[in-house]
């Protein structure tokens with residue numbers, strides 16, 4: 158049975174996003190980190206708020222570089238998303254086997 162359980166907590170603060178560069182997440186992250194630092198400094202100027210801190214959390218997901226979908230593999234490590242990923246995996250696997258045989 159599926160059961161909804163509270164396992165972790167995060168705080169959320171809206172910061173102003175950059176006017177440009179939305180497509181570049183790393184650029185946006187650095188921009189938001191600067192905004193967070195400035196807001197943290199602003200808060201620290203006020204009494205009894207020394208423990209406040211604001212962090213930008215980068216969330217990562219493994220995507221296939223060929224088809225762009227979420228990268229998933231079977232129990233042998235073979236990718237499941239597309240033929241190109243499988244071909245690359247087979248090529249890497251056979252090279253490793255050759256390298257082991259050469260030793």
Ligand SMILES: [Zn+2]
Nearest residue numbers: 221224238239
């Ligand atoms: Zn793929």
